[in-house]
Amino acid sequence: MQTGFTEDQEAFREVVARFLQDKSQPTTVRKLMETDQGYDPDVWQQLCNEVGLAGTHLPEEYGGFGFGPVELGIAAEEMGRYLYCGPFFASSVMAGYALLLAGSEEAKTRMLPEIAAGSLIATLVLDNLNSLDLVGQKVLVNNGRLNGAADLVVDAQNASQLLVIASSGDELGLFSVATDSAGIGILPVEALDPTRKLARVTFDDVEVERVGDVSSEILDQIWDYLNVALAHEMVGGAQRLLDTTIEYTKIRYQFGRPIGSFQGLKHRCADLLMELEFARAATHYAAFCLAAGDGEPYVSSMAKAMASETYMNAAKEAVQMRGGIGFTWEEDTHLWYKRAKSSEVFLGTPAVHRERMMTMMGEVA
Amino acid sequence: MTSPEEISKAVSQWLDDNWDQDLSLTEWRNILVDSSWATPHWPEAYFGRGFTTEQSAIVGRIFSERGIVPVAQTGPRRLAAETILAEGNDQQKRRYLRPILTGEESWCQLFSEPGSGSDLAGLSTKAEFIDGKWIINGQKVWNTSAHHADFGILVARTDWDVPKHQGISFFLIDMRQKGVEVRQLKQMNGHASFNEVFMTDAVVAAEDLVGKEGDGWAIAKTTLSYERRLGGVGRSFGSVQAEKLGRVHDEYAKELEVANEPYTWYPQRQGRLDLVLPRARETGAINDPSVRQEIARLFCMQKGAGLASAAAEAKRKSGSNELVPAGSIGKLAASVIARQAAKVHTMISGSDAMRSGPDSAEEGMIAEVLVSVPAISIAGGTDEIQRNIISERVLGMPKEMRADTGPFRDIKRND
Numbered sequence: 001m002q003t004g005f006t007e008d009q010e011a012f013r014e015v016v017a018r019f020l021q022d023k024s025q026p027t028t029v030r031k032l033m034e035t036d037q038g039y040d041p042d043v044w045q046q047l048c049n050e051v052g053l054a055g056t057h058l059p060e061e062y063g064g065f066g067f068g069p070v071e072l073g074i075a076a077e078e079m080g081r082y083l084y085c086g087p088f089f090a091s092s093v094m095a096g097y098a099l100l101l102a103g104s105e106e107a108k109t110r111m112l113p114e115i116a117a118g119s120l121i122a123t124l125v126l127d128n129l130n131s132l133d134l135v136g137q138k139v140l141v142n143n144g145r146l147n148g149a150a151d152l153v154v155d156a157q158n159a160s161q162l163l164v165i166a167s168s169g170d171e172l173g174l175f176s177v178a179t180d181s182a183g184i185g186i187l188p189v190e191a192l193d194p195t196r197k198l199a200r201v202t203f204d205d206v207e208v209e210r211v212g213d214v215s216s217e218i219l220d221q222i223w224d225y226l227n228v229a230l231a232h233e234m235v236g237g238a239q240r241l242l243d244t245t246i247e248y249t250k251i252r253y254q255f256g257r258p259i260g261s262f263q264g265l266k267h268r269c270a271d272l273l274m275e276l277e278f279a280r281a282a283t284h285y286a287a288f289c290l291a292a293g294d295g296e297p298y299v300s301s302m303a304k305a306m307a308s309e310t311y312m313n314a315a316k317e318a319v320q321m322r323g324g325i326g327f328t329w330e331e332d333t334h335l336w337y338k339r340a341k342s343s344e345v346f347l348g349t350p351a352v353h354r355e356r357m358m359t360m361m362g363e364v365a
Numbered sequence: 366m367t368s369p370e371e372i373s374k375a376v377s378q379w380l381d382d383n384w385d386q387d388l389s390l391t392e393w394r395n396i397l398v399d400s401s402w403a404t405p406h407w408p409e410a411y412f413g414r415g416f417t418t419e420q421s422a423i424v425g426r427i428f429s430e431r432g433i434v435p436v437a438q439t440g441p442r443r444l445a446a447e448t449i450l451a452e453g454n455d456q457q458k459r460r461y462l463r464p465i466l467t468g469e470e471s472w473c474q475l476f477s478e479p480g481s482g483s484d485l486a487g488l489s490t491k492a493e494f495i496d497g498k499w500i501i502n503g504q505k506v507w508n509t510s511a512h513h514a515d516f517g518i519l520v521a522r523t524d525w526d527v528p529k530h531q532g533i534s535f536f537l538i539d540m541r542q543k544g545v546e547v548r549q550l551k552q553m554n555g556h557a558s559f560n561e562v563f564m565t566d567a568v569v570a571a572e573d574l575v576g577k578e579g580d581g582w583a584i585a586k587t588t589l590s591y592e593r594r595l596g597g598v599g600r601s602f603g604s605v606q607a608e609k610l611g612r613v614h615d616e617y618a619k620e621l622e623v624a625n626e627p628y629t630w631y632p633q634r635q636g637r638l639d640l641v642l643p644r645a646r647e648t649g650a651i652n653d654p655s656v657r658q659e660i661a662r663l664f665c666m667q668k669g670a671g672l673a674s675a676a677a678e679a680k681r682k683s684g685s686n687e688l689v690p691a692g693s694i695g696k697l698a699a700s701v702i703a704r705q706a707a708k709v710h711t712m713i714s715g716s717d718a719m720r721s722g723p724d725s726a727e728e729g730m731i732a733e734v735l736v737s738v739p740a741i742s743i744a745g746g747t748d749e750i751q752r753n754i755i756s757e758r759v760l761g762m763p764k765e766m767r768a769d770t771g772p773f774r775d776i777k778r779n780d
Contacts, residue, residue, distance in 0.1 A: 004679040246760050261763035263749070266756035273755060274694050274701075278669025281676045306665050354661035355654065363642070363651050363660075 001292035002070070005284075013074045019051050020082035026332045032085040033194040033335075037158050039086035047086065048118025054092045055116025058100065063113030069225060069290040073232035073283070080236030083335055085195050087121045089233070090155035095122035095163045097225045099211070102165075102174040102218050107211035111161065111176070122161040125150045125201055130345075131352055132223045139166040139203060141175060141210075146203040156186050156199035164203075165214055165222075172219065174212035181206055193342035195335060224300035227347050228290055231283040231300075231307035234343050238276050238307070238314040241336050245269070245318045252322075265321055272314055279306040298360040301353035308344040308353075315340035372416075372423050376402055384433055386611025390620065393613045394436055394467040403436040403466055407450060411458050412466065432609055434617045437468030439624030440510035443595060445472040445518045445537075448588045452535070452575050461516070461537065468620065473514035473540065475505040475562055476585065480779035483750050485520075486530050486582055487769065487778060490564065492521035499536060499569040501544070504561065509627070511547045511560040514540045518588065519569070520581045525774040532773050533581035537573040544568060554736040558627035593692065633730060634737040635699065636706025638667060640727055641713070650713040659712055663705045670698035693751040693759075700742035707738040 005013075023043045032038055048054040057072035058064025065071075072093070079088060096115050099108055099122075114120035127150040128134040139148035146166060156162070156179070164175045179186060185202035214222075246269060249260030259265055286303035289295030315337040319326040326333050344350070358364050383396055397403045398412050406421040407413025416424070428435055446465045449457055464470035481487040490503025501521055511517065517538045524532035540547070544567030549557040576584050641660060645651040651660075674695055710731050711718050717725070721732035742748040756762040769776045 003675065004683070246762060249762060257766060258763045261765055263753070263765060266760075266762050266765075267749065267752040269760055269762060270697070270752035270755035273760060274697050277673040277677075277694060278666065278698075281672035282665070282669045284676070285672050302665055302668060305661070306669055351658060354658050354665075357661045357664070358657045363645075363657065365652060 001294050002288050005070075005074075009071060009074060012071060013078060015051065016053065016075050016078040017081070019047065020078055020084055023047075024079075024082040024084045026083075026335065029083050029085055029195060029335060036188065036197075038155075038195065038197040039158065044086045044118060047088070048116075054088065054096075054118040056092070058092075058096055058112055058116045062100075062108055063116040065116075069228055069287045070284075072229055073287040076229045076232040077236035080233035080339075081240045083195055083237065083240075083339060087123070087155040087158050089196070089229070090123040090159065091115055091118075091121045093229045094124035094154065094226060095159075095161070097229075098124045098163050098165070098174060098222055101221050101225065102212040102214045104212050107176065120161055121155070121159050122163055123153055123155050123159040125153050125156070125162050125164040125166075127151070127166075129347060131348060132219050135165055135219065136167040136172045136214075139164055141166045141168040141173065141208060144207060144210075146175060146177065146206045146208045149200065149202040151200050152189065152198050153201045155197050156201050157188050157197055162201070163211070164208065165219070166208075168210070172214035173210050174214050175208040176211045177206055177208040183207075191342070193338040195339060196342060223347070225290060227304040227353070228283070228286045228300045230343060230347055231279075231286065231303040234307040234311040234340070235276070235280045235283050237336050237339055237343075238279070238311040241311075241314040241318040241333070241340075242269070242272055242276060244333070245314075245321050248322055259321070268317055268321075272310075272317055275306075275310045275313060279303070279310040282306050296360075298357040301348070301356040301360070304348060305350040305353040305357070308350045311340040312344050367420070369420075369423050372420055373427060376424050376427050380427070380431060380433060384431070386434075386609075386613050388613050390434065390613050390616035391467055391469060393434060397436060398463060398466045411450060411462055434613050436466040437471075437620070439620065440471065440514075441474040441518075442472040442510075444474055444588050444591050445516070447591045448518060448535075448584065449537070449575070451587050452580075452584045454575075456572060457537065457575065470515040471510060471513060473508050473511040473517045473560075473562075474588070475508060475511075475517040475519040475538065476588075477505060477507045479504055479506050479561075483747055484769075485585070486533065487776070488520060488522060488533065489778060490519075490521040492523050492534060492536065492569070494523075494571075497571055499571065499574065501536070501538065501564045501567040501569060504563050506550065506559070506561050508547075508560045508562050509558065510624075511540065511562050512549060513623075516540055517562070518575075520585050522773065523578050523581075526772045527579075528771060529769060529773045529776065530582045531579055533585070534578050535575040535581040535584040536569045537575060538564075538567065538569050542567060553739070554630055554633075554733060556627065556630050558630075630733055630737050633733040634703065634740045636703035636738060636741075637710070637727075637730060637734050638663065638702070638706050640730065641706065641709055644710070644713050644726070644731075648713055650715075653712075656709070656712050659705070659709050663702070663709050666698070666702050666705055670695070670702060673698075693754045696746065697748055697751045697755070700748050703738045703741045707735055710734055 032040060052065055053075050055064035056067050056075050057069060060066040092115060096112065099112055111120065111122065115122055125139065126135055127138040127148065129152055139146060139150060146164065160179055162177050162179055164177065165172055166175055177184065183204040183206040187200045189198040189200050191198045246260065249265055250258050252259045283303040286299040289299045318333045319337055322331060322333060325331050379400060379402060383400065401412055401414050402424060404412050405414040405416040405424050406418065408415050442465050446462055449461055465472065476485060478488050478490060480489055490501065490505065492499045492501050503521065517540050519536040519538045520533050521536060522532050523534040544565050546563040548561045550559045550561050551557045641663065645656060645660060650656045714726055714731060718735060721729060723729050725732050757764055
């Protein structure tokens with residue numbers, strides 16, 4: 001199992017960072033978040049065709065790059081840092097991993113190359129984003145027909161294909177359906193974080209195709225892979241907030257001195273750095289474990305719990321240390337603050353993940 | 366003789382010829398010191414062979430594999446030895462180094478004062494040169510081993526009219542004299558691991574000034590860097606394996622017992638994480654979801670700290686220039702982990718945490734955790750000092766404005 005990044009991986013990070021620095025400045029993020037679709041299709045195509053990011057973690061036989069969760073994590077970390085707006089997490093990460101881990105060979109061969117190329121935008125419908133134990137209770141398949149609703153589906157309004165984890169009898173299955181099929185309703189939801197588009201999706205007797213089985217082990221795996229990618233995104237965002245906050249405290253003068261010279265701020269920044277070092281190390285470790293198929297079973301939940309609390313703490317401090325300006329719309333901090341809050345509760349709150357850790361350690365009766 | 370094979374062959378041969386467990390501890394150590402195998406990283410002129418760290422490690426490994434009794438290294442004596450070796454003159458090295466290694470003379474460190482803790486350079490113990498001798502007046506505190514030390518390394522102020530770092534000098538003081546009084550200092554957890562040292566017209570001979578007058582701060586920093594490298598004074602010095610027989614082992618075991626005794630509570634100040642799950646299961650507290658949340662938090666901190674430290678070490682090894690304040694972050698981490706562990710132990714105990722002593726949980730160990738944890742965020746540089754280091758040296762934040770520039774005499778200080 002690797003314990004640090006290789007030179008190639010560091011070089012990959014540089015490539016991703018340079019692209020995003022160019023394409024995802026806060027002015028761009030602001031422009032996109034005001035739109036309904038929330039992303040720039042041209043930049044998305046460049047991201048897929050020129051940098052090849054959409055297929056980072058997908059095997060070469062399905063048109064991907066054949067890298068794994070470590071490289072995906074690197075990409076996600078940089079996207080979190082630059083607050084990239086686009087269907088990457090919904091399509092590549094969520095739909096991509098659901099298909100990869102639960103899909104039939106035929107479905108993978110048909111859909112993954114298009115997802116890897118970015119020509120197909122898909123998303124994964126989870127009817128519960130809090131706990132994987134509750135997934136599939138509100139979307140039910142009977143005789144090939146899907147009924148029910150999912151309240152929060154990431155980028156559903158931008159997707160042309162939905163992958164749905166739904167109950168079928170007393171088991172879960174993975175189902176696929178195009179978004180323009182009869183009986184599907186997609187209603188955009190006003191999101192706390194306008195940089196990640198959400199929609200409510202309803203299914204009224206929709207004809208769906210079963211493309212895979214979702215055992216509880218596979219659902220656990222999907223949850224782990226998604227959470228580790230999300231934790232990377234959060235660590236990247238937290239680092240960005242720490243960096244910009246430190247810079248601000250050096251140039252902002254009050255009482256004749258930079259506010260960064262006050263211990264009241266310095267000590268909180270030191271604590272934040274420590275917390276971030278821990279969360280980042282845990283997150284990278286979780287990716288190393290997934291890549292090697294090794295390590296403690298609870299590392300993904302540990303990473304998500306730590307990254308969530310760190311990101312939110314960084315966001316809280318980033319606003320607070322800027323004082324009044326930090327609470328304005330004009331200042332950029334709230335963009336990351338909202339992503340932090342929204343990510344904190346996306347795919348399991350820290351408390352849910354801590355309980356999952358203890359369950360995996362065999363400590364929950 | 367430089368290759369690992371040659372070194373290991375030579376040291377093994379010498380041990381075959383000389384190691385004798387029926388010798389007294391002092392007899393054995395005198396032979397060992399003369400052989401230069403005791404401190405091979407020291408220069409040849411002073412009981413060493415000028416070995417590199419790697420070469421010395423080979424010797425150390427063979428000693429420990431064969432269970433050979435080493436030279437004395439408990440308490441602050443090694444700090445004194447390394448400082449004298451680095452900063453002392455030839456006469457001082459010849460007088461003091463050998464009995465430190467043989468254990469015949471023990472040492473203490475006289476740095477901290479009641480009036481200067483985090484701000485060590487603000488010390489106000491006074492040294493005046495009168496009639497060819499240095500006369501010392503003042504008080505020191507947190508002095509490990511001072512109650513049985515023969516000598517002390519001492520920093521005292523010799524010039525009050527220059528900025529504070531410039532007026533300090535470094536001395537070697539004889540502890541066995543009328544002007545030096547040592548009192549044990551009892552801590553809030555009931556143990557007495559340290560001392561206070563009162564110096565009233567105590568005398569230091571002119572030749573026991575280390576370096577030049579006014580060099581004391583730079584020399585003290587040398588001592589402190591050794592202290593950090595050795596992992597602090599109050600660490601465990603190990604124990605003698607039970608099956609080892611012979612006079613030298615018996616005497617060595619006694620030496621270690623005396624040296625380790627003040628620190629039996631050190632594992633407790635770190636929070637005793639090893640007791641968390643067993644106790645949670647035994648008491649049934651594990652069935653309380655709010656307790657489980659806090660236990661999981663504790664494990665996240667512990668695991669995260671371990672992984673972050675390993676990542677920093679890997680970066681350092683790969684030659685990265687990125688600043689990773691592993692030391693200060695590790696120190697701060699130990700504090701938050703210990704505090705969280707104490708919180709979890711309290712939740713597990715409930716009202717039982719009101720009890721103390723041998724009849725309380727884990728034969729009193731949990732109670733000792735609860736009253737010992739506050740030490741971890743103070744000893745060896747407070748959390749606040751660590752946060753200053755991290756924010757200034759790593760995050761590059763501006764320094765706090767100072768109120769202690771100019772002549773020391775004019776600086777406000779504790780009376």
